[in-house]
Amino acid sequence: MSHPTPEQLREDAAQLLATIDPSALKPRDRMAIPVQEMPTQDPDQRVCNMEEVAVGYSREQVILESLRCLQCKNAPCIQGCPVSINIPKFIEKAAEGDFEGSIAVIKESSLLPAICGRVCPQEAQCQLYCTVGKSLRDVEKSVSIGRIERYVADYERENHLVKMPEPAAPTGKRVAVVGSGPAGITVAADVRKAGHDVTIYEAFHKPGGVMVYGIPEFRLPKSIVAEEIENLEKMGVTIETNFLVGRTRKLTDLIDKDGYDAVFVGSGAGLPKFMKIEGENLIGVFSANEYLTRSNLMKAYDPEHASTPIYESKIVAVLGGGNVAMDAARTAKRLGAQKVYIVYRRTEKEMPARVEEVGHAKEEGIDFLLLHSPKKIIGNEKGRVTGLELLAYELGEPDASGRRRPMAIEGSESILEVDTVIVSIGNDSNPLIKKTTAGLETNKWGNIIVDEQCRSSIDRIFAGGDIVLGAATVILAMGQGRTAAQAINERLAQEN
Amino acid sequence: MNKVLYKEQLSDEVFRMRIEAPLIAQERHPGQFVIVQIDTNYGERIPLTIADADQQEGSITIVFQAVGDTTHRLAKIEVGEYIENLLGPLGQPTEIERFGKVVCVGGGIGVAPMHPIAQGMKQAGNEVKIIMGARNRDLLIMEDDMQKIADELIICTDDGSYGRKDLVTVPLKELCESWKPDLVVAIGPPIMMKFCAETTRPYGIHTIVSLNTIMIDGTGMCGGCRVSVGGETKFVCVDGPEFDGHLVDFDNMMLRLGTYKEREAEDHHQCHLDLAIKEGKA
Ligand SMILES: Cc1cc2nc3c(=O)[nH]c(=O)nc-3n(C[C@H](O)[C@H](O)[C@H](O)COP(=O)(O)OP(=O)(O)OC[C@H]3O[C@@H](n4cnc5c(N)ncnc54)[C@H](O)[C@@H]3O)c2cc1C
Ligand SMILES: Cc1cc2nc3c(=O)[nH]c(=O)nc-3n(C[C@H](O)[C@H](O)[C@H](O)COP(=O)(O)OP(=O)(O)OC[C@H]3O[C@@H](n4cnc5c(N)ncnc54)[C@H](O)[C@@H]3O)c2cc1C
Ligand code: SF4
Ligand code: SF4
Ligand code: FES
Numbered sequence: 001m002s003h004p005t006p007e008q009l010r011e012d013a014a015q016l017l018a019t020i021d022p023s024a025l026k027p028r029d030r031m032a033i034p035v036q037e038m039p040t041q042d043p044d045q046r047v048c049n050m051e052e053v054a055v056g057y058s059r060e061q062v063i064l065e066s067l068r069c070l071q072c073k074n075a076p077c078i079q080g081c082p083v084s085i086n087i088p089k090f091i092e093k094a095a096e097g098d099f100e101g102s103i104a105v106i107k108e109s110s111l112l113p114a115i116c117g118r119v120c121p122q123e124a125q126c127q128l129y130c131t132v133g134k135s136l137r138d139v140e141k142s143v144s145i146g147r148i149e150r151y152v153a154d155y156e157r158e159n160h161l162v163k164m165p166e167p168a169a170p171t172g173k174r175v176a177v178v179g180s181g182p183a184g185i186t187v188a189a190d191v192r193k194a195g196h197d198v199t200i201y202e203a204f205h206k207p208g209g210v211m212v213y214g215i216p217e218f219r220l221p222k223s224i225v226a227e228e229i230e231n232l233e234k235m236g237v238t239i240e241t242n243f244l245v246g247r248t249r250k251l252t253d254l255i256d257k258d259g260y261d262a263v264f265v266g267s268g269a270g271l272p273k274f275m276k277i278e279g280e281n282l283i284g285v286f287s288a289n290e291y292l293t294r295s296n297l298m299k300a301y302d303p304e305h306a307s308t309p310i311y312e313s314k315i316v317a318v319l320g321g322g323n324v325a326m327d328a329a330r331t332a333k334r335l336g337a338q339k340v341y342i343v344y345r346r347t348e349k350e351m352p353a354r355v356e357e358v359g360h361a362k363e364e365g366i367d368f369l370l371l372h373s374p375k376k377i378i379g380n381e382k383g384r385v386t387g388l389e390l391l392a393y394e395l396g397e398p399d400a401s402g403r404r405r406p407m408a409i410e411g412s413e414s415i416l417e418v419d420t421v422i423v424s425i426g427n428d429s430n431p432l433i434k435k436t437t438a439g440l441e442t443n444k445w446g447n448i449i450v451d452e453q454c455r456s457s458i459d460r461i462f463a464g465g466d467i468v469l470g471a472a473t474v475i476l477a478m479g480q481g482r483t484a485a486q487a488i489n490e491r492l493a494q495e496n
Numbered sequence: 497m498n499k500v501l502y503k504e505q506l507s508d509e510v511f512r513m514r515i516e517a518p519l520i521a522q523e524r525h526p527g528q529f530v531i532v533q534i535d536t537n538y539g540e541r542i543p544l545t546i547a548d549a550d551q552q553e554g555s556i557t558i559v560f561q562a563v564g565d566t567t568h569r570l571a572k573i574e575v576g577e578y579i580e581n582l583l584g585p586l587g588q589p590t591e592i593e594r595f596g597k598v599v600c601v602g603g604g605i606g607v608a609p610m611h612p613i614a615q616g617m618k619q620a621g622n623e624v625k626i627i628m629g630a631r632n633r634d635l636l637i638m639e640d641d642m643q644k645i646a647d648e649l650i651i652c653t654d655d656g657s658y659g660r661k662d663l664v665t666v667p668l669k670e671l672c673e674s675w676k677p678d679l680v681v682a683i684g685p686p687i688m689m690k691f692c693a694e695t696t697r698p699y700g701i702h703t704i705v706s707l708n709t710i711m712i713d714g715t716g717m718c719g720g721c722r723v724s725v726g727g728e729t730k731f732v733c734v735d736g737p738e739f740d741g742h743l744v745d746f747d748n749m750m751l752r753l754g755t756y757k758e759r760e761a762e763d764h765h766q767c768h769l770d771l772a773i774k775e776g777k778a
């Protein structure tokens with residue numbers, strides 16, 4: 001099957017659309033409209049570049065896809081969205097071609113639709129609850145809520161229609177935000193709107209958090225994140241990069257010495273886990289964080305300009321089955337690896353990665369070695385990786401979480417020849433802030449404990465995003481940011 | 497953006513710079529380092545020790561050897577110009593207490609990071625003897641600074657062009673025998689630190705080394721700087737940079753330092769001391 005070009009998909013949609021009278025559509029007719037496929041770069045081409053894989057719907061496609069929505073009275077999709085976007089309403093406007101009206105509805109609830117439309121695990125959130133998908137007994141046939149969201153957000157941005165909210169009159173209160181990921185960005189925007197003075201402190205030399213150093217360009221163009229950051233600056237938010245809270249300044253000093261009235265901690269889950277198996281310190285073993293940071297943040301994929309090197313690999317094994325693993329595998333492929341394996345101990349069904357990413361990875365020729373897990377990493381006399389000893393697994397009885405527990409099959413050892421291993425089994429939270437802040441309560445994984453208003457155990461210190469939830473999602477981080485910002489604004493209002 | 501306030505060439509390859517960084521100057525302690533990046537878009541992030549700080553001026557001092565791309569470009573930045581990114585202070589500060597008798601061994605550029613530690617040890621009331629090593633007289637740096645601190649200063653060069661013609665491990669061994677130090681701190685090329693640790697091991701003298709692994713973020717999020725210490729994996733940027741020299745797996749660390757060797761410029765870094773020790777002369 002040849003890869004459909006964006007132009008083909010647009011033409012097909014245009015033809016179908018011409019036969020439809022939107023005002024006469026019955027639910028049955030709506031459900032008969034085929035799901036609009038996301039146009040993508042041809043797999044053979046895209047593995048040779050870093051540009052975005054999914055190029056986005058055409059106008060015809062977005063209208064057609066929007067017409068699939070039944071406008072359910074009870075709107076079950078909304079309960080699947082962590083920030084409760086009014087989904088039927090924004091889709092209705094999109095179907096009418098009123099994209100400005102559509103994005104306005106989304107922006108009542110979400111701050112980063114161009115980003116969430118791209119990276120939300122929709123099939124596990126809004127689209128999981130969609131009546132259309134339910135009726136057709138296939139979540140992949142749900143209304144493509146995220147793709148429509150992306151279209152209208154891109155429409156707004158590309159046509160320079162983004163309106164900056166006017167901050168309220170200055171209150172004289174000052175708020176510090178630690179970390180510039182989605183949680184921090186959201187808090188900064190919402191608190192600034194209330195008229196407070198806001199400074200974001202970011203450890204890296206560029207703001208954006210995981211959206212900049214982790215998620216690759218081919219999935220989330222950095223220019224989109226950069227624009228969100230510029231918008232914050234236009235609203236009057238100050239961003240201080242190269243500032244590591246806990247080291248450059250203690251968290252509590254921001255309040256006690258620098259006079260901030262409140263601090264929000266959105267420092268993410270940045271501590272890479274390793275497997276603790278033999279050979280993990282050989283040359284050629286990397287955490288996904290390191291590998292992706294070199295490529296994304298330091299632009300090592302562009303050796304002509306970048307000073308930071310990245311390991312040259314022929315055969316790569318990526319350990320893990322989440323989004324991070326897919327990103328690492330697909331990056332390795334783009335950097336020239338001939339063969340890339342995803343090694344995962346359960347089956348594809350249990351993979352936490354987004355379905356779309358798994359699909360894209362497969363199209364790009366990534367090999368999935370399922371029901372296998374590494375026992376040790378093998379190296380040569382120069383300390384470089386030469387192979388991976390694997391054990392085969394089978395799925396046993398379901399455990400407490402309902403997932404079938406993978407069990408090693410005894411005597412099933414085999415050797416996979418590889419020169420690079422990328423460990424991508426998740427992140428814990430970075431212990432620095434906890435270690436340098438007396439009285440800050442955390443759980444056994446090091447996540448900051450907060451109440452339902454995102455208040456930590458220390459007065460005036462709030463927290464949200466991955467540092468509270470453990471490695472989660474962009475939209476959940478944003479949702480917590482909104483909650484925290486509201487709590488901060490209420491608290492500061494009381495003090496007037 | 498951090499302004500370069502002062503720059504001096506200490507030897508052929510070694511430079512000293514004072515850079516505006518008021519917050520870092522306030523918070524830093526001996527043993528800590530900064531990450532320097534001179535070009536936000538394409539630059540590499542490299543770790544350099546804070547050799548000194550002036551809170552009044554709001555500045556820190558770095559001393560670095562031009563060994564590769566970034567350090568050579570750093571050396572070209574002039575007074576009044578800016579370094580785009582400077583992050584710190586990073587790492588755990590040196591544990592400075594009154595131990596009694598302390599030997600500080602600095603090899604090559606390792607003399608620079610040794611300076612604040614030796615100074616701290618002295619101020620804490622220790623007797624401090626310092627051994628400095630270099631390939632030759634021209635490469636010897638900061639002799640005057642060290643002279644001011646040391647109760648005794650022993651200088652070694654590989655070629656005998658100045659001081660004793662010895663590797664630093666020779667006087668170290670003599671001091672272990674005759675002076676019986678309570679603590680040894682060794683900073684220099686990995687191979688030197690390894691052999692310093694081997695020298696003190698039979699005497700059971702606690703030996704601290706400061707590791708210079710490859711780093712990216714310097715904040716604990718990448719794991720690129722990891723080393724094996726006493727069989728456990730540690731991140732040098734947050735758990736270190738100082739560790740018990742008797743527990744560090746130097747062989748693995750040295751291999752890992754060569755991860756990108758094929759790609760990066762000639763290995764200027766390997767000094768003759770390394771070679772001499774490799775050839776079994778230590
Ligand atoms: C490779 C990868 C792929 C992913 N793919 C997806 C996806 O497809 N969809 C999805 O929804 N989610 C995805 N995620 C998860 C998602 O990116 C995170 O859940 C989200 O970014 C968390 O946001 P945050 O604001 O809590 O923290 P982060 O985005 O982690 O940002 C935290 C920021 O704080 C800074 N910081 C940390 N400590 C300090 C300190 N002490 N002082 C100052 N600054 C500090 C960090 O440098 C960082 O910039 C992915 C994650 C990764 C790593
Ligand atoms: C905690 C810490 C403190 C340090 N303090 C100082 C200091 O005060 N002064 C100083 O001059 N240097 C110091 N270093 C070493 C310094 O970071 C490296 O020399 C620098 O990264 C080299 O960068 P480059 O781009 O110029 O060279 P590259 O082109 O990256 O490398 C040139 C050569 O040096 C080797 N190399 C790369 N990184 C290191 C490293 N971290 N250590 C040893 N060899 C390396 C490479 O293998 C290569 O052969 C420190 C390192 C650490 C981890
Ligand atoms: S933000 Fe995410 S969950 Fe909410 S509607 Fe958009 S795609 Fe769905
Ligand atoms: S559940 Fe599906 S069909 Fe119903 S309103 Fe939501 S998106 Fe539309
Ligand atoms: S440099 Fe990244 S964890 Fe130490």
